[in-house]
Amino acid sequence: MIGNRFYDKIHNWLLPVPEQQCDVFPPLHHYSTPFKKLIIDYLAWNGIDKKGNITSNKVYPTRMEILENRTILRKCGFTTADIEKLIVLEFLDMKRNIPDLDSEMFVSIFEENYHNLKLVKLTTLEAQKSNETTKWHYDNIKGFLIEIQGYLEAKHLRTRIECDFSETRNWYNTAKVEEFVTPFAKIGLNCNKSARFSINYFINPHLRELIGESLVDNLEKRFNEFITGEMKDHVKMIPLNRRYDRYFEELLRFTRTFPNYKAVITDKNSLEIERQT
Numbered sequence: 001m002i003g004n005r006f007y008d009k010i011h012n013w014l015l016p017v018p019e020q021q022c023d024v025f026p027p028l029h030h031y032s033t034p035f036k037k038l039i040i041d042y043l044a045w046n047g048i049d050k051k052g053n054i055t056s057n058k059v060y061p062t063r064m065e066i067l068e069n070r071t072i073l074r075k076c077g078f079t080t081a082d083i084e085k086l087i088v089l090e091f092l093d094m095k096r097n098i099p100d101l102d103s104e105m106f107v108s109i110f111e112e113n114y115h116n117l118k119l120v121k122l123t124t125l126e127a128q129k130s131n132e133t134t135k136w137h138y139d140n141i142k143g144f145l146i147e148i149q150g151y152l153e154a155k156h157l158r159t160r161i162e163c164d165f166s167e168t169r170n171w172y173n174t175a176k177v178e179e180f181v182t183p184f185a186k187i188g189l190n191c192n193k194s195a196r197f198s199i200n201y202f203i204n205p206h207l208r209e210l211i212g213e214s215l216v217d218n219l220e221k222r223f224n225e226f227i228t229g230e231m232k233d234h235v236k237m238i239p240l241n242r243r244y245d246r247y248f249e250e251l252l253r254f255t256r257t258f259p260n261y262k263a264v265i266t267d268k269n270s271l272e273i274e275r276q277t
Contacts, residue, residue, distance in 0.1 A: 034072045039110060040103045041069060042084045043091060052095065052102035079194045082122040090118075116174050117166055119195035127195060130234075134197035137231050138189045141199075142180045144222055148215055149182060149266040157183050157210060158266045161251045168260050183248050184210045185219070186240075199231070200238040204245075 040050065044059040061069075073083065090110060095101050120131060149158045163179040177197070179188040187201045203223070208216050227235045240247060255263040 035076055036107050038069050038072045039087055039107050041065065042087045043103055043106070045084075046088045048088070048091060048103065050103045052100070052106070054092070054095070077193045080119065080123070082119050082195065083193075085122050086118055114174060115166065116191040116193055116195060117177060119193070120191065123195040131191075131195075131197040134199060134231065134234050135189065137226065137234075138178070138187065138197075138199050141187055141201075141222075141226060144219075145180065145182050145185055145187075146266050148184075148211065148219060150269050151215060152211060153268070155265060158268065159183065159252070160264050160266065161248070161255060162262045162264060163251075164260045164262075181248065181251055183245070185223075188238075197234070199235045201227075201235065202238060202240050202244075206244070 041059075041061065044050075045061055047055045047058045049055060049057075073081075087110065091101070091106050094106060094109065098105075120128065123131075146160070149160065152158050159182075161179075161181040163176075163181070165173055165176040165178065175190045175192060177189040177191050179186065184204045184207050185201065187199060190198050190200065192198065201223070203219075204210065207219070211219070227237075251261060252263055254261040
């Protein structure tokens with residue numbers, strides 16, 4: 001746990017985002033007790049008592065309890081009632097593997113392993129289709145950046161960092177899904193508490209010095225089409241509050257410590273063969 005907290009502090013320092021864009025749970029010391037109560041309430045309302053027994057005796061909430069729990073949900077940033085379904089489904093699934101599971105134990109496990117991605121399977125077909133489209137565009141831009149790298153001579157400029165946060169689950173990282181970082185541009189895929197995907201990006205201010213005029217023109221044209229086309233409501237530029245080169249070097253060091261950060265070199269003029277550093 002200490003290692004995770006240290007990692008979270010370093011990671012949030014390296015990738016700062018405006019407060020209104022920071023899709024994380026409020027600090028645990030402020031909301032853990034109300035949210036814990038909310039989880040236990042949801043279990044009770046669905047016939048699961050504090051000892052973890054699954055019964056037909058559902059506890060029917062009062063109007064005041066319903067309103068109180070809705071307030072907690074809003075404070076935690078949720079805009080969908082699917083979290084109740086998720087809590088019950090997760091409990092039933094864990095109970096099959098942990099027969100002695102009770103409500104208190106479940107709360108801790110649920111908190112440690114939560115990610116907004118878990119809500120995606122419970123959302124509407126329309127939302128899932130929208131997420132598929134967003135993911136397709138994200139992968140398409142990744143491929144374009146790799147293509148740009150293939151034209152560059154310097155090995156450093158052909159190095160990219162692929163970050164997978166889908167399995168790095170905790171209360172301080174509930175939104176980040178993936179990040180793809182090159183020395184000249186970065187993009188990230190996120191999932192909010194409404195189970196909707198979005199993309200953020202940032203382009204190195206020294207782009208022209210790094211990749212040359214002709215490639216810059218192609219990159220700027222592609223990104224302009226990307227952010228003004230059908231994805232305009234799902235894409236946002238997030239400023240990087242530090243020098244890009246130092247940020248990239250820090251991430252390279254992360255690849256030697258954290259398994260969800262991977263450094264890869266794109267072979268010159270080859271999109272088919274890649275070798276991991």
